[in-house]
Amino acid sequence: MSLPQELELLLPPEVAYDELARYRALLDAAGLVPGQADFVHLRKRSIDARGRQPLVRLRADIYRTVPPADLFGPWFQYPNVSQATRSVLIVGAGPAGLFAALRAIELGIKPIVLERGKDVRTRRRDLAALNKDHVVNPDSNYCFGEGGAGTYSDGKLYTRSTKRGDIQRILRILVQHGATSDILVDAHPHIGTNKLPSVVAALRDSVLAAGGEVRFDTRVDDLVLTGQHLRGVVTSTGEELTADAVVLATGHSARDIYELLHRRGVLIEAKPFALGVRVEHPQQLIDQAQYRRQDRGELPAASYSLVHQTQWQQRQRGVFSFCMCPGGFIVPAATAPGEVVVNGMSPSRRDSRFANSGIVAAVELEDMDVRQHGALAGLRFQQAIEQRACQLAGNTQLAPAQLLGDFLKKKTSASLLETSYQPGLVSVPMDEVLGAGLADRLRQGFQNFGRKIPGYATNLAQIVGVESRTSSPVRIPRDRDTLQHPEVRGLFPCGEGAGYAGGIVSAAMDGERCAEAAFAAIGTK
Numbered sequence: 111m112s113l114p115q116e117l118e119l120l121l122p123p124e125v126a127y128d129e130l131a132r133y134r135a136l137l138d139a140a141g142l143v144p145g146q147a148d149f150v151h152l153r154k155r156s157i158d159a160r161g162r163q164p165l166v167r168l169r170a171d172i173y174r175t176v177p178p179a180d181l182f183g184p185w186f187q188y189p190n191v192s193q194a195t196r197s198v199l200i201v202g203a204g205p206a207g208l209f210a211a212l213r214a215i216e217l218g219i220k221p222i223v224l225e226r227g228k229d230v231r232t233r234r235r236d237l238a239a240l241n242k243d244h245v246v247n248p249d250s251n252y253c254f255g256e257g258g259a260g261t262y263s264d265g266k267l268y269t270r271s272t273k274r275g276d277i278q279r280i281l282r283i284l285v286q287h288g289a290t291s292d293i294l295v296d297a298h299p300h301i302g303t304n305k306l307p308s309v310v311a312a313l314r315d316s317v318l319a320a321g322g323e324v325r326f327d328t329r330v331d332d333l334v335l336t337g338q339h340l341r342g343v344v345t346s347t348g349e350e351l352t353a354d355a356v357v358l359a360t361g362h363s364a365r366d367i368y369e370l371l372h373r374r375g376v377l378i379e380a381k382p383f384a385l386g387v388r389v390e391h392p393q394q395l396i397d398q399a400q401y402r403r404q405d406r407g408e409l410p411a412a413s414y415s416l417v418h419q420t421q422w423q424q425r426q427r428g429v430f431s432f433c434m435c436p437g438g439f440i441v442p443a444a445t446a447p448g449e450v451v452v453n454g455m456s457p458s459r460r461d462s463r464f465a466n467s468g469i470v471a472a473v474e475l476e477d478m479d480v481r482q483h484g485a486l487a488g489l490r491f492q493q494a495i496e497q498r499a500c501q502l503a504g505n506t507q508l509a510p511a512q513l514l515g516d517f518l519k520k521k522t523s524a525s526l527l528e529t530s531y532q533p534g535l536v537s538v539p540m541d542e543v544l545g546a547g548l549a550d551r552l553r554q555g556f557q558n559f560g561r562k563i564p565g566y567a568t569n570l571a572q573i574v575g576v577e578s579r580t581s582s583p584v585r586i587p588r589d590r591d592t593l594q595h596p597e598v599r600g601l602f603p604c605g606e607g608a609g610y611a612g613g614i615v616s617a618a619m620d621g622e623r624c625a626e627a628a629f630a631a632i633g634t635k
């Protein structure tokens with residue numbers, strides 16, 4: 111088989127995003143005419159907005175003979191493990207849990223996935239109740255339920271954890287389960303909240319088809335410990351389940367799990383995290399700033415990534431944008447009544463009129479009351495601010511908000527802007543929600559960002575509180591090599607909730623690693 115001809119070129123968006131025009135431009139650049147190439151494989155697509163006009167950079171391979179079958183999939187097969195002699199309990203059906211289950215199957219182990227929430231479609235009803243009636247179901251919400259916190263999200267699939275696993279493998283598994291193959295090509299791939307549920311359902315179907323189990327409405331409430339060996343778990347229905355290993359992938363919002371581990375004497379540690387607000391702008395303002403045109407045309411809704419070092423009472427802390435959702439919505443991400451938490455999501459087309467992003471400040475151990483709360487210090491810090499946000503906004507899911515220009519001037523906002531946050535907003539001075547230290551750091555950050563993006567730090571934007579579930583405030587330690595808890599055999603802390611991932615792809619990669627570690631520990635009979 112002859113090698114493909116590799117090409118890299120910059121094209122105007124109207125050519126790059128039109129399949130036929132792009133095909134012609136690529137052939138033209140290769141000096142070929144239609145009929146001379148068997149297949150054009152797009153390898154990478156990114157936007158270059160540095161020049162006067164934004165352009166799209168494409169990398170493509172042109173095959174003049176039949177391309178290798180590996181380009182198209184299916185790439186993965188899942189053997190039947192219903193009769194396997196080894197089994198693993200996987201607590202949580204987020205990306206970490208689902209990918210751990212699929213990897214366990216590949217390795218010949220039967221996974222039994224326990225999920226406190228509902229299947230991905232039924233879960234929608236609870237999200238509607240949260241948005242319209244302000245009812246928070248503590249087992250089914252934007253963080254809990256099949257697919258985990260990443261399901262009703264933006265579905266961004268980029269990660270900085272490039273050394274922790276094979277990103278392309280994770281993306282291919284998603285494509286094999288129904289995600290668009292664009293995610294294998296785009297520099298900043300994303301799936302979108304409208305497409306994610308069917309991908310999640312397909313991942314579950316693969317687990318079931320291979321003889322694995324997935325149990326919904328099954329919350330883990332206790333551990334079956336024999337000395338320092340975890341043999342299984344006790345569920346909310348009172349059932350005791352045992353297996354050869356337990357992968358604990360319960361995410362960063364499962365506060366009852368941290369409390370349970372603490373109560374049962376399983377070592378956990380407080381860990382730094384980040385907390386702040388979500389800022390919402392008209393998408394057009396961001397498009398104009400990034401692309402220097404009012405109408406973005408074929409280009410995707412523009413995004414940004416910002417960071418600034420701040421100083422407050424001799425302590426340096428980073429303030430940075432987090433989980434930016436172009437063309438998206440702000441959503442209520444609380445997991446218990448009496449707290450207000452916000453996060454962001456967007457549909458695959460990213461076509462809402464709003465751009466939102468978390469803007470958060472680092473919270474280090476010295477910012478928390480570790481002396482009083484020990485390992486749960488970060489969790490208590492987070493919880494106190496979420497509860498204050500709820501109280502100050504009237505004890506519903508209305509979120510406290512302030513115009514950004516007013517926040518910078520420490521002035522209460524007389525009125526607020528239109529918002530994508532469905533439950534609604536209430537004008538509250540955000541200093542009262544966040545406390546002086548955090549508010550001051552965020553002010554320094556916003557002032558700096560306003561110098562980078564024209565119009566950013568003005569009353570054309572508003573901030574909404576609180577963006578508190580950025581990462582886990584607790585770490586469940588594990589041995590570097592075996593990935594088992596250093597004191598409890600059989601326990602594999604996994605994913606974001608254990609402190610080893612941040613985002614869908616890194617959680618999925620960690621899930622795979624934990625399944626491999628469990629396999630190494632228990633093998634197959």
Ligand code: FAD
Pocket residue numbers: 201202203204205206207224225226227249252253254255256257258259260261262263264265266267268328329330331359360361362363364367433441443453454455604605606607611612613614615617618
């Ligand atoms: P989770 O996804 O949190 O999954 C944990 C699962 O465990 C949940 O399903 C939960 O119900 C279950 N569980 C908890 N306790 C128990 C128990 N006691 N018994 C049984 N089950 C239990 N990341 C990105 O990379 N891109 C994005 O665009 C993005 N957008 C987001 C938008 C929103 C609204 C939110 C909330 C998060 C977003 N994230 C995004 C973050 C991402 O979702 C998480 O990093 C990722 O889901 C973590 O995966 P995980 O499997 O470790 O945990």
